[in-house]
Amino acid sequence: MNLPHWLADWLGNPSFLLSLLSGAVGAVWALSEVMGEFKTETPRALRTAGAWLLVAVNFLAAAVIFRLTVELVPNARIWPTALLIGFAWPTVFRNLSLKLTQPISATDNDAPAIRLEQAYSNVQRLALQLINSVLTRQRMRLLNRVMQFNLADLERYARRMSAISPQQINQEFIDKVMQRPVDDDAKKAHLVALLMDNFTRDAIDDFLKENRNRELRS
Amino acid sequence: MTESPLLQTRLIELAQQLTELQRRILQCLKDKGPGLLLEVAVRVLKFTEDVHEPLRELQSLGLVETQNVRGGQFGSELYSLTADGERVVRLLNDPAFIREIRIAAPAAPDPRRQEVELLNKLGDVAKEKGELDKAVDYYQQALSIARDQRVEGSGK
Numbered sequence: 001m002n003l004p005h006w007l008a009d010w011l012g013n014p015s016f017l018l019s020l021l022s023g024a025v026g027a028v029w030a031l032s033e034v035m036g037e038f039k040t041e042t043p044r045a046l047r048t049a050g051a052w053l054l055v056a057v058n059f060l061a062a063a064v065i066f067r068l069t070v071e072l073v074p075n076a077r078i079w080p081t082a083l084l085i086g087f088a089w090p091t092v093f094r095n096l097s098l099k100l101t102q103p104i105s106a107t108d109n110d111a112p113a114i115r116l117e118q119a120y121s122n123v124q125r126l127a128l129q130l131i132n133s134v135l136t137r138q139r140m141r142l143l144n145r146v147m148q149f150n151l152a153d154l155e156r157y158a159r160r161m162s163a164i165s166p167q168q169i170n171q172e173f174i175d176k177v178m179q180r181p182v183d184d185d186a187k188k189a190h191l192v193a194l195l196m197d198n199f200t201r202d203a204i205d206d207f208l209k210e211n212r213n214r215e216l217r218s
Numbered sequence: 219m220t221e222s223p224l225l226q227t228r229l230i231e232l233a234q235q236l237t238e239l240q241r242r243i244l245q246c247l248k249d250k251g252p253g254l255l256l257e258v259a260v261r262v263l264k265f266t267e268d269v270h271e272p273l274r275e276l277q278s279l280g281l282v283e284t285q286n287v288r289g290g291q292f293g294s295e296l297y298s299l300t301a302d303g304e305r306v307v308r309l310l311n312d313p314a315f316i317r318e319i320r321i322a323a324p325a326a327p328d329p330r331r332q333e334v335e336l337l338n339k340l341g342d343v344a345k346e347k348g349e350l351d352k353a354v355d356y357y358q359q360a361l362s363i364a365r366d367q368r369v370e371g372s373g374k
Contacts, residue, residue: 037251129285132252136287136296140254143292173263180265189292193260197250 015070018082019063025086026062030055037128040200041135050130057123062089094120139196142204146192149211151184157207158191161199169198229302232279233309239264240272241310244281244299248307252285252298266293273297281306330367334360 003011010016031046034054038045045051066085070077096116146154155178162169177190195203236244239262246261247253253261259269276282281303284295299307309315341356 039251041251132285132296132298133287136252136254139257140288140292170263189256190260190265193256197257197260 015067015077018070018077018079019066021079022066022082022086022089023059023063025083026058026060026089027055029086029090030058033124034131038131038135044135044138044201045131048131048134050127050132050134053130054124054127057120057127058089061093062086065089065093139201142196142201142208143189143192145208146204147185147188149188149207150214151188151191153211153214154188154191154207157210158195161195161203165199169194229305229309230315232281232302233306233315236276236306236310237272239269240276243269243272243276244303244307244310247282247297247299248304252296254287254293254296256292258297276303330363334363334367337363 034045034051035042062085066082069081069085094116155174158174159171162171162174173194174191177187177194180187192204195207242262243258246258250261255266255270255273258273259266262269273282277284277297280300282297283300283303284297286294287296288294337356337360341353341360344350344353344356
C-alpha cells in the first residue's frame with residue numbers, strides 16, 4: 001500500500017512519532033479524568049463531544065510541549081523525554097502561572113498573569129457541561145419511554161431488583177412512592193430514577209426489553 | 219492548592235449551618251455526580267418537593283450551581299457542586315470537623331420537659347382565671363411527669 005507522500009514523511013520523522021507518544025500519554029490522563037468523574041457512565045461519556053474535547057486538548061498540549069522542548073533542546077529528542085513530558089503535563093505544566101509583571105507592592109496579588117490552570121479548568125468545565133448535557137438528555141429519553149409502561153410492572157421490577165441485589169435499597173422508599181397521593185407518572189418517575197441511581201441505566205434497558213410487549217397504548 | 223485562612227473560616231461557618239439533609243445532598247452530588255431535581259431527591263430517598271428548597275439554599279450559599287438542560291417534564295436544571303461545595307464536602311468528611319460540630323450543636327429540647335413547662339403555664343393561666351381545680355389538675359400532671367423523669371434519670 002502506498003502512503004501519501006506527506007504522511008510517509010511524517011511517519012518517517014522520529015520527532016513526530018515522539019510527539020504522538022507524548023500526546024498519547026496526555027490523552028490517557030484525560031481519559032482517567034473522565035473515568036474518575038463518570039465512573040459507571042464512562043462508556044457513554046466517551047461517546048460525547050465533550051469527552052473528546054478534553055482528550056484532544058490534553059493530547060495536543062502534551063504534544064506541543066514536547067515539540068517546543070525538542071526545538072529548544074535538540075538532545076531531548078528521545079522517548080523517555082516524550083514519556084516524561086506526557087506524564088508531567090497535568091502535574092507540572094498545567095499548574096503553571098506565568099506572571100507578566102511583578103508589582104512592587106507585596107500585597108498586590110492582581111498582577112497580570114497567564115494562568116494555565118485557570119485556562120485548563122475552563123476547558124474542563126466546558127467539557128463536563130457538554131458531557132452532562134448529553135447524558136442527562138439520554139436519561140430523560142429513557143424516563144420518557146418508561147412512562148409508556150404500566151406502573152404495576154415497574155413497581156414489581158423495582159422490588160425484584162432490590163430483593164436480588166446485594167446493594168441495600170430501601171424498600172420503604174418504594175412503599176412511600178406507591179402510597180403517595182400523586183398521579184402514576186410521578187410515581188413512575190421516582191421509581192425509574194431510583195432504579196437508574198442504584199443499578200445504572202442498564203437496569204432500565206433490561207426492563208424495556210423484558211416488557212416490550214406490554215407498552216401502554218396512549 | 220492551599221486555601222486562604224479567610225476562605226477556610228467561611229467554609230467552616232457554611233458547613234456548620236447546613237442541615238443534615240443539605241449535607242446528604244452535597245455528599246450525593248460528590249459521590250454520584252450532577253443530577254436533576256428528581257435524581258437528587260431519589261438519591262437521598264426523598265421526594266422532589268422535599269429537596270427543592272434545601273437545594274435553592276445551597277445554591278444561594280454558592281455550594282451548588284445549576285446548568286440548564288432540556289430535561290422536559292423532569293426538570294430543566296442540572297445541579298452540581300461548585301468548587302466551594304467540593305471543599306465543604308471535604309470538610310464534612312473530616313472526622314475531626316464532624317466531632318467539633320457535634321460538640322457545638324445544642325442538645326435537642328426534651329419533649330417531656332417541654333410538656334412539664336407547658337402544663338405549669340396552663341396551671342398559671344387557670345389560676346389567674348380563678349379556675350383553681352383546673353389549675354391544681356395541671357400542676358399535678360406536671361408534677362407526675364417531673365417525678366417520672368427523675369425516676370427514669372436515676373435508673374440510667
